[in-house]
Amino acid sequence: MHQGALPDLPFPDRCFDAAVANFVMNHVGHPAAALRELRRVVRPGSRIAVTIWPYPLPPLQQLWGQIFDAAGGRRPVVMHKVDPARDFPRTAEGLTTLLADVGLGGVQCDTITWVHRTDPEDWWSGPANGIGALGMLMESQPPEMIVRIRETYDKLTAAYRGDDGLLALPTAALLASAVVA
Numbered sequence: 001m002h003q004g005a006l007p008d009l010p011f012p013d014r015c016f017d018a019a020v021a022n023f024v025m026n027h028v029g030h031p032a033a034a035l036r037e038l039r040r041v042v043r044p045g046s047r048i049a050v051t052i053w054p055y056p057l058p059p060l061q062q063l064w065g066q067i068f069d070a071a072g073g074r075r076p077v078v079m080h081k082v083d084p085a086r087d088f089p090r091t092a093e094g095l096t097t098l099l100a101d102v103g104l105g106g107v108q109c110d111t112i113t114w115v116h117r118t119d120p121e122d123w124w125s126g127p128a129n130g131i132g133a134l135g136m137l138m139e140s141q142p143p144e145m146i147v148r149i150r151e152t153y154d155k156l157t158a159a160y161r162g163d164d165g166l167l168a169l170p171t172a173a174l175l176a177s178a179v180v181a
């Protein structure tokens with residue numbers, strides 16, 4: 001296995017037949033530089049595929065924020081934001097433009113929608129165990145607030161709970177692909 005971090009991958013030019021960045025562009029500080037690096041390592045005529053969460057956020061992605069706010073949770077965690085000069089609109093048009101502007105051709109972008117089905121305890125357990133940005137937020141709350149967040153979680157997720165006990169959470173992503181010239 002090889003490891004590397006965009007925008008500096010430890011690979012020679014044109015060494016791959018394709019590149020996939022599945023929900024990775026949401027995390028990089030310089031999206032255009034990251035895409036230029038993917039373009040560098042992929043052979044001409046090959047494809048790059050990218051997914052990101054869209055904005056406005058779909059219901060699934062909004063729900064945790066709604067739960068925190070309704071519970072009265074504090075948001076002391078300073079999240080790193082992309083420099084506005086390097087950011088792009090999280091829309092089909094914004095993602096298409098980003099790919100085209102780094103010199104990729106044949107850009108296609110679709111919004112894909114699906115329903116994420118999950119056990120309410122599973123969906124709670126990630127943030128409750130400190131995973132990801134939500135987990136950092138949870139860890140910064142006092143114990144009594146965790147109790148309140150859990151009560152609010154049960155209340156606000158009830159609307160999404162089916163007869164089988166699972167949550168059915170509507171969500172969406174932008175899926176773009178392009179060809180390296």
Ligand SMILES: C[S@@+](CC[C@H](N)C(=O)[O-])C[C@H]1O[C@@H](n2cnc3c(N)ncnc32)[C@H](O)[C@@H]1O
Pocket residue numbers: 004005006007021022023024027028
């Ligand atoms: C939401 S996860 C998606 C993981 C995986 N692609 C998937 O679809 O399950 C975001 C991923 O972006 C990766 N990531 C964040 N910053 C990165 C960077 N600068 N270069 C490469 N990968 C990065 C993280 O390591 C993490 O695996």
